Amino acid sequence: METQIFAGRTAVVTGGASGIGAALARKLHGQGAAVVIGDLDAGKGEELAAALGNGRALFHATDVSDPGAVAALIDRAVSAYGGLDMLFNNAGIGSFSRIEALSVEDWRRVVAINLDAVFYGLKAAIPAMKARGGGSIVNTASASGMAADFGFAAYNAAKAGVINLTRTAAIDNARYGIRVNAVCPGPVDTPILSGISSIPDLRAKWEDVVPMGRFAKPEEIASVIAFLASDAASYVTGAIIPIDGGLTAHTGQPNLYRSIG
Numbered sequence: 001m002e003t004q005i006f007a008g009r010t011a012v013v014t015g016g017a018s019g020i021g022a023a024l025a026r027k028l029h030g031q032g033a034a035v036v037i038g039d040l041d042a043g044k045g046e047e048l049a050a051a052l053g054n055g056r057a058l059f060h061a062t063d064v065s066d067p068g069a070v071a072a073l074i075d076r077a078v079s080a081y082g083g084l085d086m087l088f089n090n091a092g093i094g095s096f097s098r099i100e101a102l103s104v105e106d107w108r109r110v111v112a113i114n115l116d117a118v119f120y121g122l123k124a125a126i127p128a129m130k131a132r133g134g135g136s137i138v139n140t141a142s143a144s145g146m147a148a149d150f151g152f153a154a155y156n157a158a159k160a161g162v163i164n165l166t167r168t169a170a171i172d173n174a175r176y177g178i179r180v181n182a183v184c185p186g187p188v189d190t191p192i193l194s195g196i197s198s199i200p201d202l203r204a205k206w207e208d209v210v211p212m213g214r215f216a217k218p219e220e221i222a223s224v225i226a227f228l229a230s231d232a233a234s235y236v237t238g239a240i241i242p243i244d245g246g247l248t249a250h251t252g253q254p255n256l257y258r259s260i261g
């Protein structure tokens with residue numbers, strides 16, 4: 001059994017039915033937290049909450065692009081478990097298009113789910129955390145919020161917005177005992193990438209640009225997020241943490257060892 005560092009604490013995980021969010025929900029629950037999974041996917045969300053069990057997990061159907069739904073998700077956690085200690089703004093969707101071909105609707109949808117939802121989460125959670133005397137929030141940004149990718153205009157812009165929103169939220173709330181940080185994963189083996197990474201040769205090319213030469217497992221992202229939420233990171237706020245196998249440490253220039261030896 002893992003050390004129960006989150007015993008007596010309540011967490012809300014958006015996008016908690018799949019991928020990084022599901023790995024995070026399992027990790028937090030395994031370390032003693034009560035976990036509220038907020039997601040659109042009721043099938044997978046209910047299944048995970050039931051599997052976790054112990055009277056410390058529930059699923060709440062949530063569309064994070066709806067501010068009222070996000071407020072209701074936070075209220076549900078407070079009413080079910082007596083307060084809110086941790087919020088993980090993690091739900092997200094991908095997008096790939098040239099700018100001139102990207103519809104206004106698709107732009108707005110990507111920004112609504114990946115960026116606006118983080119604002120809605122902060123807005124609802126901060127008063128609940130102030131009432132509790134503090135708390136910890138971790139936003140899932142992306143390596144794609146730190147630099148640009150071909151065809152990722154909406155996603156790049158939204159995730160860059162998450163990074164600077166994280167910083168504002170951190171400094172605004174530092175004196176209230178609320179820490180706010182963001183993680184920037186590189187490629188992770190989750191359903192969000194399964195469409196493009198199943199294109200022949202693309203997976204190998206993608207792995208090749210990562211200095212570590214591989215995609216992350218969702219658990220490798222969840223463990224860093226859980227650390228940031230824990231008391232072990234008590235002096236960390238406003239931090240933007242790459243978890244990317246070295247991807248954003250690289251300028252993008254060619255690997256000279258392959259030409260020069």
Ligand code: NAD
Binds near residue numbers: 143
């Ligand atoms: P995923 O597709 O496995 O999980 C995303 C979850 O978000 C799903 O359960 C989905 O149902 C949920 N979701 C989507 N729209 C929603 C909405 N409107 N309301 C509520 N829930 C919604 O993908 P993942 O890789 O686990 O993604 C988690 C986060 O990590 C996202 O913010 C994503 O942008 C980010 N991220 C992923 C990668 C990667 O390579 N997988 C890299 C960097 C950042």
